[in-house]
Amino acid sequence: MSEDKEKMISEAVEKALQGDMDAINNIEDRITRSKAKAALAKAKRTRKTEEASSEESEISEAKVEEKLNFSQNVCKKIAEKFPESIDKEQNKDWIQLKPENWLEIAKWLKSNESLYFDSLQCNTGLDLGEGILESRYNLHSMKHLHKIEIRIKVSVEKPDIPSVEEVWRVADWFERETYDMFGINFIGHRDLRRILLPDDWEGWPLRKDYEEQETYHGIVVPKVKEGWE
């Protein structure tokens, strides 16, 4: 690209940022025009992120002296509101909760104006071994565009976690799936049935100690994996 064109593009982008879109639309060469538009989009985005980051940094500097990331900030807020529910071990990337108050916390996370986590993105079950199951929630706010991860540990003997199905309806099927795969009981779920596997299936397949059942309705599930390699 020649220097004239680059100059033209940068001028047009400058003008467009000040609200004069015609500066770009009047460029005759199609390729140059599209490049100018792309440059404009990029410029807008960087400006937005700069603004956002400056705002965020202002807030965080004003509120806390030590540098905490967003997740830790949320964790702190939860700790203020529900002091008993935060687990001891913490990490900068997620919030480790105890199962007991989870439903109330979830309601609060959704209704709090400054957090407003209106979208549950994903619920993952995990078998951490040594008799511990974990349920992980990835939350996201469509309004503020921020996200956190919440983890809740339970033991295999008593795998009870309060259901958040009434908070986020999407959790209905997510929790059914986690129940189906790991056998975590979601207390208060209105319709906790197996979702993927048939109702009369035995065992929790994604637990690390899962053994396949031998027959299902007379159909043999082959266990010996010979002739495979």
Add this chain to the structure above:
Amino acid sequence: MTVDIIFDFFSELLADFIGTGPLLVMAMLLPCLLLFGFITVYALIVIYTELKVSSFIQDKVGPMGQGVGLHAGKWGLLQPIADALKLLLKEDIIPSSADKPLFVLAPFMIFIGAFISFIALPFGESIIIADLNIGIFYILGVGSIAVLSIILAGWSSNNKWSLYGGMRSAAQIVSYEIPAGLSLIVVIMLAGTLNMQDIIQYQAGGVFNWILFDNPFVPIAFVVYFISAMAETNRTPFDLPESESELVAGFATEYSGMRYAFFFLSEYANMFVVSAVAAAGFLGGWHSPILGILDSPAWGVFWMISKTFFLIFIMIWLRWTLPRLRVDQLMNVCWKVFLPIALVNIFGVAIWTVIFN
């Protein structure tokens, strides 16, 4: 009438050997057999046409008779024959939970309904099996046997999809018979007769004497009739009783082999009947479009069948182009649109006739 002609012909030949009674039976059976042969051959042709036309619409080639060994002839011309033979010799399943007598009866009844309509259809100047003086009324009347047998099929299959299909068709066909009949009243008013042959005779003398071009109201009546007739034959966009993506195969879900073939056959036979009535009532029947050209009785058969096939082609064309209506929309179209139009049309035609004739 054909039966009389055959009877006279037979009695001249065979009166010495056989009594009058058996001769009359023979004279009646012969045209029926001929008609059965005609319907079968026609169905094979039109099924082939449908396969090909639909394929061309969909950017395909349709049956080409390709495959292992000698298959289905050139351009797949033998394809419908193979389909029919295969269906006839497939296992005949009667579900154990079905209402057996009704289940067996339904496919035959629907075929009978289509078959006896053919009796009053004029194919040429003297080629009509029974020239009834209430011909058009008769065809409308026996046409409703189809709805009865579809309900029977839907009910007796003891399958929920079939039941849905049967119930939908009951509502649909009965409703659409009203605008269809009202549109035909326009024809009857103009021709002043119920007799099919007289209606056609009324349109003698070239394309501008056809009832379709009689006055500005008749084309509307024709469109209303044609669309209602399409609804009566359960073709897309009105194929709710057997809509494939909703009701699997509708009322015919549980039928296999020969019985299914009868449903298939009667669908196409019904198409012929409604198209032939439209051709006879609006398009001049077996008259040539241009006065004096190709106007002999033999050409009459050609004109009648080609007009009918043209209408059938339009039905096929629409079937493979349009989406399907919903059941309540279907009813709305019938009762809120077609019925008022058809009624107004009758008045319009009457007033027009009084003023200009």
Add this chain to the structure above:
Amino acid sequence: MGVVHAQEMVLNIGPQHPATHGVLRLQVKTDGEVISEITPYIGYLHRCFEKHCENVTYEQVIPFTDRCDYLASMTMNFGYVVAMEELMDIKVNDRVEYIRVIMAELQRIASHLLGIGAFGLDLGAFTPFLHMLRDRERILDIFEMTCGARLLYNYMWVGGLSHDLPTGFVEATLHFLDYFEPKVDEFENLLGHNKIFVERTADIGIMPAEVAINYGVTGPNLRASGINWDLRNDDPYSVYDRFDFEVPIGDGRKGTVGDCWDRFYVRVCEIRESIKIVRQALDQLPKTGDVHQSMPKKIRPPKGSIYRRTESPRGDLGYYIESDGSDIPYRVKMRSPAFTALSVLNEIGSGWLMSDVLGILGSLDIVLGEIDR
């Protein structure tokens, strides 16, 4: 006269039914034609994706992601490799990124073509479906030219691609786009402005924005409800921030915002936007660059976990990958967009007629492979 009691009838749609897009069972309660409650039963295609992931190495997971959403395999690969590269902190060169974007957008076109075609099929329009399959074949030809497979590609690998572009790829793609662009208008006219189609879709199955967010519905279905949310724009990955494209949202042109017609129309518009992106990407495609440059010898991500979302043709496709430092994933969870889209069916589908429910199901554009995994 006795009183006639009407009973609700329980009807099973599927697992084998022409309108369920595979093996889905809908148990519906009907009163005549009106459906009062829909209970979807899924899992008839549960192929243990997540169990396989825990038993095969990281690179072997990719073919299994292919088979989850078999209509959009490229984007499934894309999502996985984006997540893996973020977990392992790999930066791939520009040529790889551009090729990935081209493939993903072509795949989006192919997937949307089948999606709206099948939607038309559910409403009884058979011919548009076949026309769309015909044009989809041309996209598959381009894919076949690139990686040799028609449906399941295994094309994008962690840190690179399986093959570089073949000779003549750019010309073939441009040729296809020139052919295809007028066809989009044809499809829109054939279906979208057909009177019967509009009657069947406008104001039917309305999904309000709050319901959509609450049920986690994403992608075109969410955008049809009037929310501008596209991960390509809002959370850009790969090189999507270098392209100029619009995010079409439903505006209730024929009825209410979020009805079936909007969901159809958003997809048509997205096809147009994808064409735009492919054109720009072909324009900017770097001429040089080794597609195997950044591929690690052994994939052994550090201990940790990642949740990464990408925009698949059906919505937010998230991969949750938990690594324990070995070369076999500890846990891979796929957050599939169609799974959540199907869960909303009872909410927006009950109260409509039977034909409408099947139409609504078609408008959600679900793929059972991805729902059941």
Add this chain to the structure above:
Amino acid sequence: MGILENKFDDNIIVEKLDKLLSWSRSTSPWFFQFGLACCAIEMMAAAASRHDLMRIGIIPRSSPRQADVMIVAGTVTMKMALRVKKLYEQMANPKYVVAMGSCATSGGPYWQHGYHVLKGVDIVIPVDVYVPGCPPRPEALIEGLLRLQEQILEERPLTRKTG
């Protein structure tokens, strides 16, 4: 089975009739529209414009009663296996099964860890033709169907002799 089958001795008329029957069966094997997984898309592609199964007389039917060939296109899971069997039983004789793709043939890529995958559809229903591939190209499916046609053509339904 049909009323006529296997009730005749071998003579010239029966021989010809036999050939006609097997010809008609092999010329119009309507297939059962029964998509399970990835292969279903290739099955649709095979029936669509470019490959056009109708050329060899094959038309999709959505009711099992009216179909002759069941193309098991895709992975059969445990939850689905009993339904597949039921659908097979609902089909009218003569009926044929084509196992399309490696999943339907043997479990395919899901062989080892697929606890919920049926390792080959032949465990529940008899299969006539196996089409390998993951997924098989439409051409491969058409080849499989041609082999099936060959096989049907050699059947002698009235006298039950093959070859």
